[in-house]
Amino acid sequence: MNEQNQQLGKTLWGIADQLRGSMSADDFRDYMLSFLFLRYLSDNYEAAAKKELGPDYPETPQDVLKKLKATSALQIWYDENKNDIAEFEKQMRRKVHYVIEPQHLWSNIAELARLQSDDVLRTLEAGFKYIENQSFDSTFQGLFSEINLNSDKLGRSYTERNTKLCVIIQKIAEGIASFSTDIDVLGDAYEYLIGQFAAGSGKKAGEFYTPQQISTILSEIVVLDSQEPKTGKKKKLDKVLDFACGSGSLLLNVRKQMGANGIGKIYGQEKNITTYNLARMNMLLHGVKDTEFEIHHGDTLLNEWEILNEMNPARKQEFDAIVANPPFSLRWEPNEAMGEDFRFKSYGLAPKSAADFAFLLHGFHFLSMEGAMAIILPHGVLFRGGVEERIRTKLLKDDHIDTVIGLPSNLFYSTGIPVCILVLKKCKKYEDVLFINASEYFEKGKRQNNLRPEDIAKIVDTYRERKEEDRYSRRVSMEEIAKNDYNLNISRYISTAKTEEEIDLEQVNEQLKRIEKDAKIALDKHNGFLRELGLPIIPG
Numbered sequence: 001m002n003e004q005n006q007q008l009g010k011t012l013w014g015i016a017d018q019l020r021g022s023m024s025a026d027d028f029r030d031y032m033l034s035f036l037f038l039r040y041l042s043d044n045y046e047a048a049a050k051k052e053l054g055p056d057y058p059e060t061p062q063d064v065l066k067k068l069k070a071t072s073a074l075q076i077w078y079d080e081n082k083n084d085i086a087e088f089e090k091q092m093r094r095k096v097h098y099v100i101e102p103q104h105l106w107s108n109i110a111e112l113a114r115l116q117s118d119d120v121l122r123t124l125e126a127g128f129k130y131i132e133n134q135s136f137d138s139t140f141q142g143l144f145s146e147i148n149l150n151s152d153k154l155g156r157s158y159t160e161r162n163t164k165l166c167v168i169i170q171k172i173a174e175g176i177a178s179f180s181t182d183i184d185v186l187g188d189a190y191e192y193l194i195g196q197f198a199a200g201s202g203k204k205a206g207e208f209y210t211p212q213q214i215s216t217i218l219s220e221i222v223v224l225d226s227q228e229p230k231t232g233k234k235k236k237l238d239k240v241l242d243f244a245c246g247s248g249s250l251l252l253n254v255r256k257q258m259g260a261n262g263i264g265k266i267y268g269q270e271k272n273i274t275t276y277n278l279a280r281m282n283m284l285l286h287g288v289k290d291t292e293f294e295i296h297h298g299d300t301l302l303n304e305w306e307i308l309n310e311m312n313p314a315r316k317q318e319f320d321a322i323v324a325n326p327p328f329s330l331r332w333e334p335n336e337a338m339g340e341d342f343r344f345k346s347y348g349l350a351p352k353s354a355a356d357f358a359f360l361l362h363g364f365h366f367l368s369m370e371g372a373m374a375i376i377l378p379h380g381v382l383f384r385g386g387v388e389e390r391i392r393t394k395l396l397k398d399d400h401i402d403t404v405i406g407l408p409s410n411l412f413y414s415t416g417i418p419v420c421i422l423v424l425k426k427c428k429k430y431e432d433v434l435f436i437n438a439s440e441y442f443e444k445g446k447r448q449n450n451l452r453p454e455d456i457a458k459i460v461d462t463y464r465e466r467k468e469e470d471r472y473s474r475r476v477s478m479e480e481i482a483k484n485d486y487n488l489n490i491s492r493y494i495s496t497a498k499t500e501e502e503i504d505l506e507q508v509n510e511q512l513k514r515i516e517k518d519a520k521i522a523l524d525k526h527n528g529f530l531r532e533l534g535l536p537i538i539p540g
Helices: 003-019 025-056 062-068 073-080 082-096 106-114 120-135 158-176 183-207 212-224 249-258 273-285 336-340 356-365 386-397 453-465 478-483 505-532
Strands: 237-242 263-270 293-297 319-324 367-378 401-406 419-424 433-437 473-476
Touching: 003 025, 003 158, 003 183, 025 073, 025 082, 025 106, 025 120, 025 158, 025 183, 025 273, 073 082, 106 120, 106 158, 120 158, 183 249, 183 273, 212 249, 212 319, 212 367, 212 419, 212 453, 237 249, 249 263, 249 273, 249 319, 263 273, 273 293, 319 356, 356 367, 356 386, 356 419, 386 401, 401 453, 433 453
Parallel strands: 237 263, 237 319, 263 293, 319 367, 401 433
Antiparallel strands: 367 419, 401 419, 433 473
8 A cells, every 4th residue: 555545544544532422333444445435436527527527527626616506517517417417327327337416415415504505414315325226237225324424423413414514524625535436545544444443343343354464465366366377367257256355355355366457257245235235335435337246145165156056057157267365153943954065065064053064164165276365264173183184184185275375363453363375276286285384473463463474475486386385385295184183283294392492411511510610709709708707797
């Protein structure tokens, strides 16, 4: 993130911290991020409209706008060209994939807020409803469902709520006015804010946010596996999936690594409705067109998604890259019928106490033969017994576990435990398993530990080259893993014990002699003082 992007994020966070008052960070997050999203859609739309209309676009100074009681040049064009609006909007849908009516643009709402208009709340409600149901060809119903503009947290009466919204919108408008409307600037600021709100949410943050440093490792790993072996050139990823996508940062990171044209379509699934809406906004705000992604609201473990719940092998969905940070050791309630589920049938059901392997097997089922899957899991999956041991053993015997990466503790907002990354493939190139012990390479922070750029690069380079390094990485044969009863605990394969420093006994002996001699001299001197004072001496 460059300096301007980070500064915008900090500016907006300062506004959020100042304005939210008694409102929780979670509640205020929904207002703040939604307004930033509306500002992006509006600015992008107005810039595209200006380009589309060319010389016909009214170049109207602010003082003229005020006289005409219009808040944007686009509003003037709409008023003067009523018969051409339908054709114009058709063109805009084709070029930018959505339409926003002039009265719902951020510039209009911000001006109403500046004037302390009584219509701010009503205009916002109408604008959100229009965007959800009419702006896009593919509907975004419920996109703003978690933003309650009539909440008592904003005020008890309509007037109080409207006044509070005027203050929030005006402050945001002032805060972002001097910054670029460039998509990278706003996108990075949005990610920064999500991270800051996640930090304020503590354990709840694990539901929606993967820290960028960890997200980078996963995305770089799956992208590396998309490269042509000889040329190193990236092949296009037709489909990328995150089945527990949270705010969508992992998917966006993969897209960033591949470039906007390097991915056919992004797919994500999220159970939490608030986070699901956040992910959809995040995609659009980062310039991903509505035709380029599909985020579904549903329970992954129950496979509540029609495109993934297809039993016909000829129509089976497969993904070239899968990334995931599912909830750690989630309790779940598998029933008897799920034992015959096509995802679990060959391996068995994960225990009720921890759904970690259920998430893993879900994703692995939909992985293409040439693809790679990188998933974050608690260390327990590496060594726990019972049914988890049986699942782990079969995955190893079938040659599907490629790499085990141990990360430092306290990297997440939601937990302080150390976690691991498992890289799985259906067609491995190597017969061994690469173990990387990255647990000691980090920067200690006040609330959280951080992976530095050099720590991330070391992990990715080691994975790419499958390099071996004392106390850090090692390629382990399946024979050795079998001798360890298919236990993948990293310490079994990479020694983390520090070599004790060799002691020179002759040097230590000479040092002791010097200390004894100095002690005798000091004692004799002290006893001399005692004799002068007529006090009993200390025996030597």
